[in-house]
Amino acid sequence: MTARLISVINQKGGVGKTTTAVNLAHGLALSGYRVLAIDLDPQAHLASSLGVTREDIAGLDAVFLKGIPLKSVQLKVRDNLKLVSAGGHLNEVENLEGGKSRGLLLKRALDQYDEAVDFIIIDSPPSSGLLVINALFAAEEILIPMTGDYLAMQGLSHLMSTLTNFEEALQKTYKQWIVLSRFHERRKLAQEVREKLIEYFPGSVLKTSISEAAALAESPGFGQSVFEYKENSKSADEYASLVKDVIKGRTF
Ligand SMILES: Nc1ncnc2c1ncn2[C@@H]1O[C@H](COP(=O)(O)OP(=O)(O)OP(=O)(O)O)[C@@H](O)[C@H]1O
Ligand SMILES: [Mg+2]
Known part of the structure; x- marks a missing residue:
């Protein structure tokens, strides 16, 4: 399998991980790429953002807890886009026994x-926790959405040292991408944070920043990506541009 395997990660909540995962996945699908989107969050926001709200259907929980193949729980949600939803029991994975192999559930699947x-x-x-460890074991590329504020910078240095520890333990090197999300273009601090990131992580900060915008807050409520909800919006343009950044590796 030669797919590019990208985990969207940030331990901080509400920074735009799911919004970025949804719109990146759908944007790639609209560009003609075949995409599998996996919801590794028991909150199941990836699925609901794509219009899948049923909790009774099996998803990644059945893959992890019952050993069912990924393929048998994937749903075709759009042209070129398949989804593995979290399922209603994904949080039970944290209680599984089995030592180190518990971190390898996603990679094995x-x-x-x-x-x-x-x-x-x-x-x-x-x-x-364990679910994120599964994302780190499985991924080859890490996409980190982050907001342009001071505490986000602190959180990022913590995350980067976690990634370095994983790289050493797993003997692999991640391709790391950072995307400024929920960005306030006119806010001086946000611009400063972007400059600092470009300075500290050359080759990682994706060219396109995603602005804070109502369309992105509203679209999940309709179970739609921004390309469906507001095709001609600035947000749709930004995510389309971010999709190209990821395809081509366009960074500062
Ligand atoms: N650029 C944006 N402009 C406006 N609202 C946004 C933007 N990005 C995300 N949001 C909204 O902010 C909230 C948090 O975003 P999102 O769910 O993508 O973050 P998250 O990092 O996945 O959160 P969690 O850590 O809980 O999984 C959501 O209501 C989402 O619709
Ligand atoms: Mg999320």
Whole structure:
């Protein structure tokens, strides 16, 4: 399987992980790529943002807890876009026994996944727990949405050292991408944070920042990506541009 495997990660809550996962996944699908989106968050916001609200259907919880193949729980949600929803019992995974192998549940499920896809996008919960460890074991690329404020910078340095520890333990190097999300263009602090990020992490900060905008707050309530909810909005343009950044690796 030659798919690009991207985990969207930030232990801080509400920074735009799910919004970015939804619109990146759908934007890639609209560009003709075959995409699998995986909801690794028991909150199941990725699924609901794409219009899948049923909690009684099996999802990633059944894959992890019962050993069912990923392929059998995926749902076709749009042209070129399949979704594995969290399922109603994903939080029970934190209580599983089995030591280190518990961190490998997602990687093992993906190793057995034999469908041809170009991108696998994983949305993760706001924690540093076992589910996020699964995202880190499975991923080759890490996409970090972050807001342009002071505390976000502090959180990022913590996250970066976690990633370095994983790289050493797993003997691999992640391609790391940072996207400024919920960005306030006219706010001086936000601009300063962006400048600092570009200075500290050259080659990682994606060219397009995503502005704070009503369309992005509203679209999940309709179960739609921004490309469906407001095709001609600034937010749709920004996410379309971010999709190209990810395809081409366009960074500062
Ligand atoms: N650029 C934006 N402009 C306006 N609202 C946004 C933007 N990005 C995200 N939001 C809204 O902010 C809230 C948090 O965003 P989102 O769910 O994407 O963050 P998250 O990091 O996935 O949160 P969690 O850590 O809880 O999973 C949501 O209500 C979302 O609709
Ligand atoms: Mg989320």
